[in-house]
Amino acid sequence: MAKIACIFPGQGSQYVGMGKELFATGWGQEVLTTGQRVLGEEFIRILLEGPEEELKKTIYTQPAILLTSMAAWRGLQEAGIRPDYLAGHSLGEYSAYTAAGSISLEEALRVVRRRGELMQAAVPEGQGAMAAILGLENAKVEEACHQAREEGGWIVGPANYNSPGQVVISGETDGVQKACHYAKELGAKRALPLAVSGPFHSPLMAEAGKELRQVLAAVAWQDPNVPVIANIDGQEVRERSMIIESLVRQVSGAVLWEQSIRLLGEQGVDTFIELGPGKVLTGLVKKILPGATLINVEDSSSLGKATCIFKGE
Numbered sequence: 001m002a003k004i005a006c007i008f009p010g011q012g013s014q015y016v017g018m019g020k021e022l023f024a025t026g027w028g029q030e031v032l033t034t035g036q037r038v039l040g041e042e043f044i045r046i047l048l049e050g051p052e053e054e055l056k057k058t059i060y061t062q063p064a065i066l067l068t069s070m071a072a073w074r075g076l077q078e079a080g081i082r083p084d085y086l087a088g089h090s091l092g093e094y095s096a097y098t099a100a101g102s103i104s105l106e107e108a109l110r111v112v113r114r115r116g117e118l119m120q121a122a123v124p125e126g127q128g129a130m131a132a133i134l135g136l137e138n139a140k141v142e143e144a145c146h147q148a149r150e151e152g153g154w155i156v157g158p159a160n161y162n163s164p165g166q167v168v169i170s171g172e173t174d175g176v177q178k179a180c181h182y183a184k185e186l187g188a189k190r191a192l193p194l195a196v197s198g199p200f201h202s203p204l205m206a207e208a209g210k211e212l213r214q215v216l217a218a219v220a221w222q223d224p225n226v227p228v229i230a231n232i233d234g235q236e237v238r239e240r241s242m243i244i245e246s247l248v249r250q251v252s253g254a255v256l257w258e259q260s261i262r263l264l265g266e267q268g269v270d271t272f273i274e275l276g277p278g279k280v281l282t283g284l285v286k287k288i289l290p291g292a293t294l295i296n297v298e299d300s301s302s303l304g305k306a307t308c309i310f311k312g313e
Contacts, residue, residue, distance in 0.1 A: 003084040003269045006076070006099065007285070008069045008092035011200075013278035014061050016050035019068035021300040023048075027074040031105065035067045038109045058116040058197050062091050063109050069095040069276030070105055072297040076275065079307040083273070085236075085264055087229040089281055090160070090201070090255050091115075093247065099275075100224030102243060107219050114215050118208040119251065120197055128199030129176040130159060133167050135189030141167040144182035148175050159201035160255045163287040168194065170202035201254055209251040216244045234259035257281075261288045273297060273306060 022028040036044050046054045047064045054060060069092070088096040091112060098108040133141050138161060145157045154175025160168035169179055176199075180191035199205070221240040228237045230246040234256040237243060261284070264272075272289075274282045274296040282294045297303045 002271060003267065004081070004271045004273065005085040005087060005264050005269045006073070006083040006096075006273045006275055007281045008086075008088035008095035008099070009065060009274065009276045009278060009281050010088065010090035010092045011058065011061050011065065011196075013276065013280050014055055014065055015277055016052050016055055017048055018064070018277040018298065019071050020048055022068070022071035022075055022298075022303070025071075025075065025300075027078055028071040031067060031071045031074060034105050035063070035109060038106055039063055039113065056197075058120040059113060060116075062112040062116040065091060065276055066095050066098070066108060066112050067105075068298070070098060072275035072303070073099045075303045076273065076297060076306070079303070079310070081273070081306070081310050083226060085229060085267065085269060086224070086226050087260050087264065088231075089257055090231060090250070092276070092281075093228070093231050093250065095276065096228045097224060097243065100226045100228050102222050102224045102228075102240060103219055111215055111219065115208075115212055115251075118211050118215075119200060119205060122208040123198050123204050125197070127173060128171065128202070128204055129173040130168055130170045130194040130196050130199060131176050131180050132190075132192045132194060133169060133180070133183045133188050134192065135165050136167070136183055136187055137165070138167060140186045140188075141169065141183060144186055144188075145169055145171075145175075145179045147182045148179040151178060154178065155203050157202060158254045159199075161258045162255075163258050163284040165189075166284070166287070168201075170199045171204065172199070201250070201252065203252050205252040209248045212251055213244065213248045216247055229260045229263060231255040231257070231260065234263050236263075257284060258288055261285055265289045265292070271295070 023032040086096040154172045156171030156175030159170035232249045271293040
């Protein structure tokens with residue numbers, strides 16, 4: 001029997017005004033009110049009106065995407081659509097645990113805001129970087145990073161295994177630049193520097209992970225009512241005892257997105273619904289599992305289309 005997975009986007013999918021139509025609904029207004037109560041009116045203004053440069057700041061981006069994803073999730077629930085699995089990319093993993101009932105929306109917003117602060121403060125500006133390596137197999141990307149480490153002792157390695165031929169690397173700025181050089185020598189089609197505020201998912205985030213552990217330990221976690229696929233190992237999380245360690249390791253470890261989606265495919269998932277701003281994850285899943293049915297929900301129109309598909313209209 002066909003199965004459904006809901007997937008939640010991470011940083012980079014944001015845009016000013018995202019979720020505006022969803023927030024105007026009854027359930028969306030409840031989500032927005034929670035965001036306003038926890039994060040303040042200024043946060044809501046930046047989410048809905050900008051400016052974009054403010055929204056791009058990690059401390060605003062992370063809770064803003066989570067809030068938008070939760071409005072989309074509530075819409076899906078109202079339509080009676082129930083997934084078999086949940087997964088999220090980096091920040092999106094927090095959206096997945098919120099959807100799974102492991103953490104309340106209020107607590108999740110506080111946690112991701114603090115996570116954003118810790119990640120933004122972990123490395124002085126300019127000392128860390130990220131880049132997307134395109135058209136090169138995983139093993140060769142790893143080899144390029146190894147060569148850079150060997151040459152200069154820099155910290156650099158894979159941060160996101162996104163899809164076949166797309167791996168993001170992260171670390172010290174000089175190390176990332178050198179790894180990009182070696183990746184091109186090994187046959188990469190492109191090596192693109194990313195406009196990010198820090199070297200996320202690299203060992204340079206280890207200190208942020210230590211502080212985040214204390215934040216996560218203060219949460220009254222519950223067992224997920226739907227299995228969540230963890231970024232750090234691409235495996236199912238069914239018990240709350242597994243959550244904190246997984247999320248701590250995720251800050252400084254690689255996101256195994258391709259591996260996570262392949263696992264879901266092996267479990268019989270053939271329909272993926274991306275909940276939140278943009279279609280980044282939909283595009284990645286299309287490359288990983290070309291035959292999958294792909295749906296995104298980010299506004300009233302896309303929610304209506306999703307509802308019609310599942311009702312067979």
